[in-house]
Amino acid sequence: MDVIQALTDAITTKNVLSSVESCRPYECDGLSAYREKPLAVALPDNVEQVKAVLRICKQYKVPVITRGSGTGLAGGTLPLKDGVVLGLSKLSEIIKIDPLQRIAVVQPGVRNIAVSQAVEKYGLYYAPDPSSQIACSIGGNVAENSGGVHCLKYGLTVHNVLSIKVLNMDGEESNFDEKDDGIDLLALMNGSEGLLGVIVEIKLKLLPKPEAAQLVMAAFHSVSDCADAVTSVLEQGIIPAGLEMMDKFSLMAAEEFAKVGYPTEAEALLLCEVDGSHAQVQTDAKRVADILSQKGAYKITVSQSEKERIALWQGRKNAFPAVGRFSPDYYCMDGTIPRNKLAFVLEEIDRLSGIYGLKVANVFHAGDGNLHPLILYDANKEGELQLTEKFGTEILNLCVDVGGTITGEHGVGVEKLNSMCHQYNTPELEIFHGIKAVFDDTGLLNPGKAVPTLHRCAEVGQMHVHNNQLPHPHLERF
Amino acid sequence: MATLSTPNHAVEQFAEQVKQANLDKQTIQITGNQSKVPLRNEDLNGDPVQELNISNYSGIIEYEPAELVVTVKAGTPLTELQAALAERNQMLAFEPPDYGNSTIGGTYAVGLTGPSKPFRGILRDFVLGTKMIDGQGRQLGFGGKMIKNVAGYDVSRMLVGSKGSMALITEMSLKVIPLAIEVTYCIEMPENEAILLMNKMAGTALPMTGGAYYQGRFYYRVAGEHSLQTNQVGVRECDNSIWLTLNPFRPELEAGEKLWRVDVESTNPAIENTIAVGMGGTRRWVASPHKPNHPYVTLWQTRFAPRHNDTPCVQKIKLGLRDVFDPNHIFKQL
Amino acid sequence: MQTNLPTDLLATEQGQTADKILRSCVHCGFCLSTCPTYGILGDELDSPRGRIYLIKSVLEGNEVSKDTLDHLDRCLTCRSCETTCPSGVEYGHLLDIGREVVEERSPRHPLQRLSRYAVRKSLTTAWFLI
């Protein structure tokens, strides 16, 4: 008997895809430049079936690539040709909502926004709101430790998960709870990219909706003025609920889709949301507006209704794919830098963009210093993807060199493996491999993702430089 | 994150000591100011233990208020760190308890959070990165100074609660928040009603940052501008010092009684012999000769001993991880 | 999204249109959220993004069977996905092209053809009602 037959016997024919034709649409996720057809796709109906799939795959020594909604932007669910994709989209039940305790217990395939929609009637919501929230799954959110436009104030996924149930390759279940004693395994699982276990149940923290929220939209004639304004807002002791920036290109694309009246003549747009009690919001919105106009905003709009506020966010949240209107392909970077380096790094990216001859659209979580330069390219043009990747790597190295990191929320996946060699040295990578082996001694859970092999790092020749001999010596170090 | 700073003499020395201990097969007990864990000179087998004291490795390395991040050496006393933040109108959101000259390193190692836990989050939520020395004396860095960082596993958050048993933390970067202006209110009422009320209130838009029950009174704390509270029946404003009474909580016990820390769901009904309810109902302090029957109970006098209620699967993971960080078991287990 | 349609197909107007639509899809998956069939079945193949991929695969000249036909058949043509798509993918239009090509390349079983014919006639021909 082979693995496909065993899977079919265990979880029924309708839940196993194995023809080339049916497997092909599973060959990539939100990063469609990387593709590989899996051996089979298993779509279990329940947790028992997930356990069965894991046991069978262990028995046949077949790699397992867990997949939520496949919106990941780093190739985290890129299949292996001898591997099984374990799709959790059918596990989409909200198991429990306790409004008094302010928690929801959900299956991993539940879409992010579905949680907030289900608890809205209690005046509650689930805070982390990735731009992909209408589609991405909570399981995927935990595996990537996803952030969103509101995470400066309300935290990332790791801050809003109270406990999880995880399966290992034996199908054995463990519970990791915030209340646990000793080291924090719950925190470790957040952002583990499907390498340490399959998350099958999640208990989420729900927050009361703030009494009021207002969005201040400020248009600038220059990108660097806009970047500087970000620091000023935070310096004044205001923690906005969201602080997002878009450059001309992305705001034009977003406007084209959302039609919410973004000032398309602006070079840069800042969206700053303040929330809290009515009184607090009034005070803060005014303070923010004052700070921004002092910092050179030439036009300031303050949302006057809940409808307007949500509409203004719609443009931002759809900005990445909206860019698809102007360019067949984009490559989304995710570097994070200290906020006071924003203006510098944006200028560098602009300079590199000229050198590579590839356009860049910038749309990002300015409050967190989390950049999302979208490099625009055409995959149908020979060699353009390779050039794009090279450009991307250079941007990430720049982020590390100014004291930042290669990925703030999208994860390493397969895409940033080489950049990991730039950020971490050998003993640190050894620790990562050690952790993986403790959770998964078979090495079958999403192999080849997130952490590069030492061999690979030696090969890309980017092993971390010691004795303070670093690239970009002219940069100030942190 | 990879070692970008200049070689540091003190850290080199710590690393040397750990390397030497590997050669000598010596056990090391890491200590801060011993405000929580007193130094015992022998390990579980009765063998002698060497002390590695980090309290002299103290001070703020980098602090830029606009970045909302502070980077400190692990031996820095909490009071010193808090004073430096207060000067710039900022604070540690997790309000760690100060047991008398506690260091930030020791606080991290036991993962202690104050009354704002369900509202602002726990200590590890605010850890952005750490530098450490592992059991082989290697200098490592994980995370960074960014609010967001998902490159590699989140080792710097995982080690919160490691109690010196896996690595020596030498420095850490923490997210800080603007200094909150807070007011405390209280109402006299029975415990069960208070538990219900604090849960109900936490589900409203009122910007709550604390909820507790102590000696017949329900206390709640509110930050920033908010609606008038004292026009409600029985509600009056009272002193913020209640939060220091409960954090750290050091009650006087009757003879034969023991203090138990019980972590429960916030809506759990009153537990017998409870002397204080904190953290919005998620923390109960029980004074009793007998262990309360709950899954997350710690006998407070042995508070740093493991609870030993992990499933075999989790136990195996924890032992395995210890071997990854400290293969020769140089660091003393509690 | 990258496409690789054969040149002879690209020479036709239909081929060009399909290529243009396919390339405007950035594979973000937003449309999964509003597709009624995906909501019920939870299989990417019954989602707009999956169907777009199936059509792409057929147009690129890969083998095609009844499987693809089934997934395209299950589409309600409600075009809810189009209103969600930030990239402006004209799914409905692509589907028409896709259905036509698949119909040609993966002929239906004669019985199914007959029953489809009967349904079509019964709904549109007056004498059938008598």
Ligand SMILES: Cc1cc2nc3c(=O)[nH]c(=O)nc-3n(C[C@H](O)[C@H](O)[C@H](O)COP(=O)(O)OP(=O)(O)OC[C@H]3O[C@@H](n4cnc5c(N)ncnc54)[C@H](O)[C@@H]3O)c2cc1C
């Ligand atoms: C247009 C667009 C905008 C985006 N905006 C944001 C944003 O603002 N913030 C942000 O953080 N991300 C964003 N993302 C990235 C992506 O949506 C997130 O990473 C999301 O969390 C992925 O969820 P998913 O269900 O699609 O996971 P998938 O893509 O299916 O999987 C992602 C990773 O998680 C693993 N995984 C999935 N489910 C499980 C599970 N149950 N157990 C174990 N491992 C699992 C997979 O193996 C894989 O490594 C965006 C993506 C797109 C396309």
Ligand SMILES: Cc1cc2nc3c(=O)[nH]c(=O)nc-3n(C[C@H](O)[C@H](O)[C@H](O)COP(=O)(O)OP(=O)(O)OC[C@H]3O[C@@H](n4cnc5c(N)ncnc54)[C@H](O)[C@@H]3O)c2cc1C
């Ligand atoms: C995803 C999905 C789910 C559905 N679920 C249901 C369901 O749960 N229950 C259900 O009953 N149906 C359902 N339907 C079918 C459909 O929604 C209903 O039949 C609906 O009533 C059609 O309304 P419409 O306005 O879209 O009409 P159309 O599709 O625009 O028109 C339907 C017919 O009525 C004629 N017509 C429309 N307006 C007028 C008018 N003013 N005067 C004269 N003739 C007119 C049209 O010419 C056409 O022949 C579903 C369809 C989809 C795609």
Ligand code: SF4
């Ligand atoms: S048109 Fe088809 S693919 Fe699009 S939403 Fe409707 S059923 Fe789904």
Ligand code: SF4
């Ligand atoms: S939403 Fe549009 S661009 Fe995104 S996958 Fe669907 S069709 Fe493609």
